[in-house]
Amino acid sequence: MVVIERKNTLRNLSVSDAMRRQVVQLEQTVSLDHGINIxxxxxxxxLLTIDAERKPIGVVSxxxxxxxxxxxxxxxxPLEYIMVSPPLxxxxxxxxxxxxxxxxxxxxxxxxxxxxxxxxxxxxxxYPDIVGLLYQYCRxxxxxxxxxxxxxxENDSMRRFSVRExxxxxxxxxxxxxxxxxxxxxLSAHRFGAILVADDDGAPCGxxxxxxxxxxxxxxxxxxxxxxxxxxxxxxxxDVELLLEEAIRKMILTDTxxxxxxxxxxxxxxxxxxLSDAARVRSGSCHGCVSSRIxxxxxx
Amino acid sequence: MKTTAADIMITEFSTLLPGTPVIDAIKVFxxxxxxxxxxxFGIIVTDENQRLAGMLSMYDILLYLRPxxxxxxGTMEDFDIAGxxxxxxxxxxxxxxxxxxxPEVVTIDAGANLMMVLDIMIKKHVRRLPVVEDERIVGIVxxxxxxxxxxxxxxx
Numbered sequence: 001m002v003v004i005e006r007k008n009t010l011r012n013l014s015v016s017d018a019m020r021r022q023v024v025q026l027e028q029t030v031s032l033d034h035g036i037n038i039x040x041x042x043x044x045x046x047l048l049t050i051d052a053e054r055k056p057i058g059v060v061s062x063x064x065x066x067x068x069x070x071x072x073x074x075x076x077x078p079l080e081y082i083m084v085s086p087p088l089x090x091x092x093x094x095x096x097x098x099x100x101x102x103x104x105x106x107x108x109x110x111x112x113x114x115x116x117x118x119x120x121x122x123x124x125x126x127y128p129d130i131v132g133l134l135y136q137y138c139r140x141x142x143x144x145x146x147x148x149x150x151x152x153x154e155n156d157s158m159r160r161f162s163v164r165e166x167x168x169x170x171x172x173x174x175x176x177x178x179x180x181x182x183x184x185x186x187l188s189a190h191r192f193g194a195i196l197v198a199d200d201d202g203a204p205c206g207x208x209x210x211x212x213x214x215x216x217x218x219x220x221x222x223x224x225x226x227x228x229x230x231x232x233x234x235x236x237x238x239d240v241e242l243l244l245e246e247a248i249r250k251m252i253l254t255d256t257x258x259x260x261x262x263x264x265x266x267x268x269x270x271x272x273x274x275l276s277d278a279a280r281v282r283s284g285s286c287h288g289c290v291s292s293r294i295x296x297x298x299x300x
Numbered sequence: 301m302k303t304t305a306a307d308i309m310i311t312e313f314s315t316l317l318p319g320t321p322v323i324d325a326i327k328v329f330x331x332x333x334x335x336x337x338x339x340x341f342g343i344i345v346t347d348e349n350q351r352l353a354g355m356l357s358m359y360d361i362l363l364y365l366r367p368x369x370x371x372x373x374g375t376m377e378d379f380d381i382a383g384x385x386x387x388x389x390x391x392x393x394x395x396x397x398x399x400x401x402x403p404e405v406v407t408i409d410a411g412a413n414l415m416m417v418l419d420i421m422i423k424k425h426v427r428r429l430p431v432v433e434d435e436r437i438v439g440i441v442x443x444x445x446x447x448x449x450x451x452x453x454x455x456x
Contacts, residue, residue, distance in 0.1 A: 037400065215395070253367070
């Protein structure tokens with residue numbers, strides 16, 4: 001069932017208001033190696049595959065690439081070996097709410113958009129784009145914390161949400177000497193986009209994301225290599241008391257998808273805040289606002 | 301009279317390997333620009349046998365530096381551009397030339413007629429063409445060299 005707030009920012013918006021017009025598409029016979037190059041360069045989480053007649057035929061996500069790496073598929077393999085077919089489509093005139101519902105019911109984070117009249121491919125609608133749209137609305141609101149600071153110094157008496165109230169407080173980590181194979185097992189078992197790497201004392205020392213794994217696949221790194229050799233560091237963190245807008249702004253400005261949340265000591269990680277999880281609960285910190293969030297059930 | 305690609309191509313040029321870190325490639329851009337006295341906007345990528353693997357152009361690097369949520373930036377006047385560039389610089393540390401290069405490159409052979417070269421450059425919007433013989437790169441034709449050569453001919 002559709003679960004939508006009556007007052008919802010996304011109401012009355014159609015897919016064409018939020019979609020991206022640039023669709024990253026490759027022929028299904030193109031190698032994984034080339035596919036990863038395009039994923040990295042265009043900073044997208046999935047590619048649309050097309051057949052020889054340029055008809056959309058499947059989707060290859062970073063998760064699929066990680067699966068190929070885990071299974072030991074050669075990097076020269078064509079995308080068609082791992083693509084998920086067929087792609088899911090919506091139409092440019094569909095309501096955003098209907099599109100989100102379609103994503104939710106299929107457990108995916110993107111749809112490809114067909115023109116309502118000609119049925120031609122005109123764009124892609126990815127979850128992060130909608131998150132961005134909500135953030136934009138929130139930024140324009142006069143009650144947004146960042147705007148209040150700008151206009152009246154520090155006289156904001158509103159009770160506000162901090163990262164603590166929105167974050168996921170269970171954080172998994174892997175040891176620095178565990179293999180990439182076991183990192184991939186953890187990521188797919190919990191459906192995470194990234195996992196924290198901890199040193200021998202349990203202190204966080206790096207992060208491995210699906211993007212990092214696509215890169216190590218391309219670089220020919222053995223899946224038995226230890227986590228610490230490919231992790232990225234330092235870990236992007238924020239304080240548990242930080243206001244939500246500030247945290248989301250930080251992620252948007254630095255192209256990070258998640259912040260690990262520390263309390264007191266920077267090494268004391270108590271939670272994780274992902275950009276899309278944040279928007280699922282709310283984009284801003286005002287307690288009164290019910291409009292700037294995406295109301296969808298958890299994908300499972 | 302210069303009539304073919306071979307007549308105006310340059311034969312001394314830098315190349316990169318797909319495994320070269322992008323950070324090092326950026327230094328090659330800067331150093332070669334200084335040495336050749338012209339701003340370099342693209343470098344050929346080859347394998348160990350001098351066979352063409354791709355091209356790393358200015359656009360490939362800029363595309364990688366461009367923030368993912370660029371469409372939101374118009375509404376944020378308070379962003380810190382220095383911080384953004386630092387973040388991009390940090391991210392680029394693990395990126396190799398092969399990760400972001402353009403693998404498909406238009407090439408010509410040494411005997412290609414200059415008017416054909418001109419036509420390809422216009423139609424494909426490319427500013428430099430690797431000249432290939434027996435799968436090996438023997439030179440590069442720059443659009444600026446072609447342009448200047450043609451201007452000299454006309455003003456004679």
